[in-house]
Amino acid sequence: MKRALLMLAALAALAAASAPVWAHHSFAMFEPTKTLTFKGTVKTFQWTNPHVIVWVLVQPDGGGAAQEWSLETTSPGVLTRAGWTRQSLKAGDKVSVVLSPLRDGSHGGSLNSVTLLDTGQKLVPSFGKEQPGLK
Amino acid sequence: MGNHSIRTALIAAALACARLATPAADAADKDAVNPPPSAQDWHALSLLPDWSGVWTPVISDQVAQEKSNRPPWNAKIAKQIDHMYAEEAAGRPFPIIDHCFPTGMPSWMLITHNAFEVLFTPGRVTLLGEGDGNRLRRIYTDGRAHPADPDPSFHGHSIGHWEKDTLVVDTTALLPQAYLAVNEAVGVPNNGDMHIVERLHLQGPDTLADDLTITADKVLTKPWSTTRKYYRQRAQKFDIVEGVCEQGTYTDAVDKNGNAIFAPVKFHNGVPVGSDTK
Helix, strand or coil: CHHHHHHHHHHHHHHHHHCCCCCCCCCCCECCCCCEEEEEEEEEEECCCCCCEEEEEECCCCCCCCEEEEEECCCHHHHHHCCCCCCCCCCCCEEEEEEEEECCCCCEEEEEEEEECCCCCEECCCCCCCCCCCC | CHHHHHHHHHHHHHHHHHHHCCHHHHHHHHHCCCCCCCHHHHHHHCCCCCCCCEEEECHHHHHHHHHHCCCCECHHHHHHHHHHHHHHHCCCCCCCCCCCCCCCCCHHHHHCCCCEEEEEECCEEEEEECCCCCCEEEEECCCCCCCCCCCCECCCEEEEEEECCEEEEEEECECCCCEEEEECCEEEECCCCCEEEEEEEEEECCEEEEEEEEECCCCECCCEEEEEEEEEECCHHHCCCCCCHHHHHEEEEECCCCCEEEEEEEEECCEEEEECCC
């Protein structure tokens, strides 16, 4: 029994090690021509390289447990040039998000915009302006 | 000027030695030291052009050049490239910059969306890039040659010299796995023997240009020349921040003891679809 458990643990470790983890990737796995809009609550605003991730908890229309969606966007440096900061969003913020969903239907997407429902402030990720001497 | 000529001659002589790869050259490599910089060395830096600030890539130009100046791929590679464009269009992008490996050379200069800064110190020009802690180029400007048998790396071995206000950089010893890419989903490993010559210079008061000539005989039919442009930013809010790529595979969490930890993110087909935090 102990040996079987060890074997299972080893297999699990192997599976974890070989699982594809692409921290940095192109955005073509998202469907740019499709957009979804929904309201939810920010779980975590992950201000990290290479991609910033807004984790949003969404209550499904039909009830049931909240779904966790990962909304990816570009890097902190690029977003800073577009006017964002690490404080732009925080856990608990009620938001409306617009996203291009993953083509395979998983709960993830490329973030097109996020609006803070309390203030109405709309944040749009972009490469920012292309010019020297940005303010 | 005199110094430039002497330095150029020294580099040419050193390069000739390196090409011979004689036992004497090996011995010279082993005995070489990095001397302490003199006051004159520090003074010489003040005569170089001003490349301070943070440089942001002109991404629209990268995109435009994908069509206007395609690399002369050989027939075998061209098929792979066509397939990659089709895959990208179909939403199945090839993950060129996955696994947190450095983007490497020349792809960093060609396709980056991130900023970099340039540091001048005696005998060295250093490029530090945003987005990935390993995005780092050391360019030796002390007149040394390439080592006779350098360790291959993502960024290669770079030596440089100044021709007036242009930094000429010669890079070799690149890993065969280092990508020659035209965007984040289209490109191929150089497969070995790649050689890059760059001429970095100011094109205007706040525009840095990198004229690259890439020789990669395993994938190109002839050397490919292209230019990439970067704009200078001086506002401190654009200072480059720490980038640890692996952080992107974890998210903030608190463990059962109340300690702040990173919890692994669940991935599906390469993108995060959930975290293990409760």
